[in-house]
Amino acid sequence: MKFTIVIHTAPWSHQGSQTALRFCEAALAAGHSIHRLFFYYDGVHNSSALAVPAQDEFNIPKAWQALIEKHEVDTVSCVSSALKRGVLDDQEASRYEKPAHNLMSGAELSGLGQLIEATASSDRVVTFGA
Numbered sequence: 001m002k003f004t005i006v007i008h009t010a011p012w013s014h015q016g017s018q019t020a021l022r023f024c025e026a027a028l029a030a031g032h033s034i035h036r037l038f039f040y041y042d043g044v045h046n047s048s049a050l051a052v053p054a055q056d057e058f059n060i061p062k063a064w065q066a067l068i069e070k071h072e073v074d075t076v077s078c079v080s081s082a083l084k085r086g087v088l089d090d091q092e093a094s095r096y097e098k099p100a101h102n103l104m105s106g107a108e109l110s111g112l113g114q115l116i117e118a119t120a121s122s123d124r125v126v127t128f129g130a
Helices: 016-029 041-047 060-071 079-084 090-095 112-121
Strands: 002-007 033-039 075-078 107-110 124-128
Touching: 002 016, 002 041, 002 112, 016 033, 016 060, 016 124, 033 041, 033 060, 033 112, 041 060, 041 075, 041 079, 075 079, 075 112, 079 090, 079 107
Parallel strands: 002 033, 002 124, 033 075, 075 107
Antiparallel strands: none
16 A cells, blocks of 8 residues: 655654654554655644654654655655745755755655645555644
8 A cells, every 4th residue: 555644743742743753653653654744834844854852752843854764755845834944955045045954865845745646646645644
């Protein structure tokens, strides 16, 4: 089965992000595929390369990064949600004259067209968070 996963919640504000991560790991281990991860609304915080949790906390963005790299999962952060929340790639940082970018490698900023395409190309779309 081919899944698209939509994550609406920030890494530590709600269990949704970690539950989505565990769902993806289980689905991949069972032989399914992830067509696309789509971070939306506060979920874009999962794609920040600059998150630094306390040493005794699980680093959810780092775990997402590892999953994306290991399984070469296409990953999109909604551009309008990301810009509002300060998650920028190098192009947007330059465009808005910001001193740095923080979008994790392997992810891209894009719009809802990517979510529509993923929905049409997947067997199931599973959403985590409110």
